[in-house]
Amino acid sequence: MITFFLVGLTVHVVFFLSIFDIYFTSPLVHGMTPQATSLAPPASRLVLVVADGLRADSLFTLLPNGSSRAPYLRSVLEEKGTWGVSHTRVPTESRPGHVALIAGFYEDVSAVAKGWKENPVEFDSVFNESRHTWSWGSPDILPMFAKGASGDHVYTYTYPAQEEDFASTDASRLDSWVFSQVKSFFQLAKSNSSLRASLLEDKNVFFLHLLGIDTNGHAHRPMSQEYLDNIGLVDTGVAELVSIVEDFFDYDGRTAYVFTSDHGMTNWGSHGAGHPSETLTPLIVWGAGVHNAQRVTEPQPYNDGYLQDWNLEHLRRVDVGQADIAPLMASLIGVPIPVNSVGVLPLPYLNNTDLFKAENMYTNAIQVLEQFKMKMTQKKETTLSFRFTPYQVYHVQCEVSLLWMSVYLCCPQVVSFFHRAMLTVGLAILSIWPFMSGLFGKAKFRSLSWFLGCLFLALFPLMPVVGREPNIHLVTCAGLLTLFTSVCYLWSSRQRTPLHLSDRQQFVTQVTTVHMFHVAVCAYVPSLTHSSLQQKQGLPLLNQIISWITLGSSMLVPLLSSTRIFHRLLSIFLSLTATYLLLSTGSEALFPPVLSWLMFVWINIEQEAMLAQGVSGRQELSTIDFSANIDIAKIRQLKLDDIRRSYFFVFFIITAFFGTGNIASINSFDPASVYCFLTVFNPFIMGGLMMWKVIIPFIIVMCTFETIQVTGCELQTIINFNSISHSSPQHFFFLVQDYGSWLDIGTSISHYVIVMSMTIFLMLLSVVTHILTSQRLILWRRPKLHFP
Incomplete structure (x- = not known):
């Protein structure tokens, strides 16, 4: 019996682990040459602010009296910035959301069986391609970008993990800590000559990760006063941040700003799946190289009904995929697009010459093509020549369809795994036994x-x-x-x-x-x-x-x-x-x-x-x-x-x-x-x-x-x-x-x-x-x- 048990256990473990080798191997490839345009970028530095867990409707919807709970950001998108909705992909979690934003690719499937706070494979990112990146925020997010960076130019400042307390009387203090640290950082730079010299260089990035909204959403739900008040605190903090940055750089007009979120949140305070409240996040971009607010007279091609609810139908709305933000940031400060990025440069955000747009579009296309070539080369090297055939979407879809049918026909018991209501039917039948x-x-x-x-x-x-x-x-x-x-x-x-x-x-x-x-x-x-x-x-x-x-x-x-x-x-x-x-x-x-x-x-x-x-x-x-x-x-x-x-x-x-x-x-x-x-x-x-x-x-x-x-x-x-x-x-x-x-x-x-x-x-x-x-x-x- 012991031998039988051990053999059976071994067989089951082997078959169980096989799915991770078959389905959950990393799709990322390495060895591509970074692609960058030779034209001068419009911005010398980029400020990226990510309000973790912020829903698009929570930011854009006006109060009953017609005012905004985020007056500064509202004024930016109405006067001097371009705005839209960033459509995230599932899983709507913090790690994959930030990877999509900063590295330009969506969740690495091998991560489902590996890391939580850090991505399990090395990857390129805007931070890695920058000259220097300074980041402040959660210890759950910042280390993954510092660990994967080549050299020692990504600096992180995090608060203790114990601060992420759902029972906190005021989770917005996490965001207050970040704004306070950034303010102290620029104050220090005024008296520290070496730090000031580094800040005055080009291709720099400042990253603020704000976790307060997400924490308050989990603890009190997105409709709570705590969640909504936290949005106001972030708005005030961003306004002060912009003032500090512009003052430090003598209002040289060479700073670009990106405000967005990694994911949204359901009404019951969770995220991870694909509900619109989780996948629709705000995006506001302004500053150097970015179009000012553009008024439109014709109806825009968005039939989701949000524009009218947000009272923004008169302003041009430019939606993007979340991974598109990475090539946008790279273009603004003139660094190579991350080599693993699948994002497409959103041209309507750029306020530059047609030549600059064309060059960056071409660079983006070459960068994506390089991944395809490398992937195809690796596939050819590991596959017998007579078995290497082009991918046929139609045939694969037909085979899969003939299979979500064979399952239901050959094994009715399987149905209960997909439709829990079948258990109700089964219990109703058992009741008359x-x-x-x-x-x-x-x-x-x-x-x-x-x-x-x-x-x-x-x-x-x-x-x-x-x-x-x-x-x-x-x-x-x-x-x-x-x-x-x-x-x-x-x-x-x-x-x-x-x-x-x-x-x-x-x-x-x-x-x-x-x-x-x-x-x-x-x-x-x-x-x-x-x-x-x-x-x-x-x-x-x-x-x-x-x-x-x-x-x-x-x-x-x-x-x-x-x-x-x-x-x-x-x-x-x-x-x-x-x-x-x-x-x-x-x-x-x-x-x-x-x-x-x-x-x-x-x-x-x-x-x-x-x-x-x-x-x-x-x-x-x-x-x-x-x-x-x-x-x-x-x-x-x-x-x-x-x-x-x-x-x-x-x-x-x-x-x-x-x-x-x-x-x-x-x-x-x-x-x-x-x-x-x-x-x-x-x-x-x-x-x-x-x-x-x-x-x-x-x-x-x-x-x-x-x-x-x-x-x-x-x-x-x-x-x-x-x-x-x-x-x-x-x-x-x-x-x-x-x-x-x-x-x-x-x-x-x-x-x-x-x-x-x-x-x-x-x-x-x-x-x-x-x-x-x-x-x-x-x-x-x-x-x-x-x-x-």
Whole structure:
């Protein structure tokens, strides 16, 4: 068995890793010659200001009284600049957004399995091609451009990572810090001759990364006063910045300014996918070499309705792709366009001669062509000559279409991975199983409980994975439902076991009471935490301590309880649900109580099914002890009904995964889900907490299946669900995506990972649940208590 397990694990790991070698290799090529025009540029220096998380409509929309919340930037685009919308691509995240802006290419697909703060491969950028670049802002963004730069001419000034706190009373202080540092920098340059000499050179870049708007958006939502006030602070800061820069350079008219954003934000405070609120970002360019505001008399070719809402239909609007900004900045200061750029120079922004525009257009075309030639050369060198053929879009699209058809026709079970509503249909069908199998006549109450449990659980796949509006009151309700379900557990156990006031039962009752009180506390902590954050009082230390202790003890506390089936299952359920409540912000908190209710009914109704079939060796629930050795003489042969149990098990495992979310949705999760644990931005800890939230329903289902196997005296039916779980990996292999948002890419990867590792994961999880149900920690011995 050990050899079989190790070989199977190795095969699954190899097949899993293969997708990253096939789909997620970097498309970037190196070795191209930088292309630059010989004509003199209009600007000696460039100031790039990126307001992280700023939506286009949040900046351009006027207030009810007709004024602007960003009066300085509004005056720039109405009088002395050119403006438009920068259309970002997915994933709408900070790292790929800044890479597109500064390096000119969109997300490197190999990054999905590698870096978070830094791009996993070296790349060229406007900063790298500049003579000097000074940058201020977040430690999550600036280092990636300094690390990839050749030489030592990209200087970064960052604040501590701890400052990125979603519970901050005023996240706009991150932006105030940047403006203050820039002001001090230019003051220093007046007395520092070497620094002043460097600043007076050409081809220089000043980069300001402003994270306050994004942080306030996550913490308070984009429609909040904090988010909108932060925009006003940035506007004031930009106005002062321009005054400082112009004064330092004696108003020489050789400074170009670019104001934009890396991505937008949804109404519920997340980003990463492709909603217009995330992909439409503002772009305002002014200064040396840039057209002044141009009035138009004819309707512009934009039918999105924004111009009229923004009251800007009278001004020329020039939209660009986000990667187009890199060649624009390079042209303004006369540096080579980054060699990996796929951006197209947006000519309407340039105020220069036709010759200058033509030369820069030609340079842009040659730079893109150089990438194509290098890529084709590399492809020829690694491909057999008779297999090297030109790329045919039509044929590839036809092959793919014949494939998003074969999947649906050959493997109907795959449909539920793409349409969660199929789980609702499946649960609706399962709900009538007791009536169709004849069990209703023998167990009416349990059959009705099964019916209602399936229908209630069927509601969750119909709810959105991301974008749920927080509702802390539902978390409190989930805590009450958990307590009610626990009472039902206890009532059922008392009905099955004669009640007498023994020391054992008194002790169990005391432990259970403490457990239920703990759940009640955990149901209240999210409400108290979010109330404190709304009042800008920060995360209460006591709440944080309770949360981390609950998380750390969630897998240990059940080991202290009795190994009797009712007591151990109740302890596991209460411990895991307490943690789940702390990680919930709304309706998803109701999922574990409803799932546990249905799982408890499943255990009982399977007992009735085995009784009706006359299964020999079946144990009564009241006599089961997880820690007792199973009598091998009572182990029975597998029956046809065991296949049905295995199918139920696989179906409930899939429901546990897709019921309220999945691994892919972690990318767009609401940061409020982890506020009970921490508020300072930390992607790895936050991601780990959300992963544990995903795993909790798995453990509930696995413990249920462990109980059913023990009560039925059967061996683990690995063979049954092995054949079920291995029926569709080949389809998902061809459906892995290396384009789109991280949500899309992550979804395709998670689908493949689920079906490939189903057997191995369940085998490992079965070992964990076996320990969780059958083992017990004894911290002290009470001589008068004699029970397992």
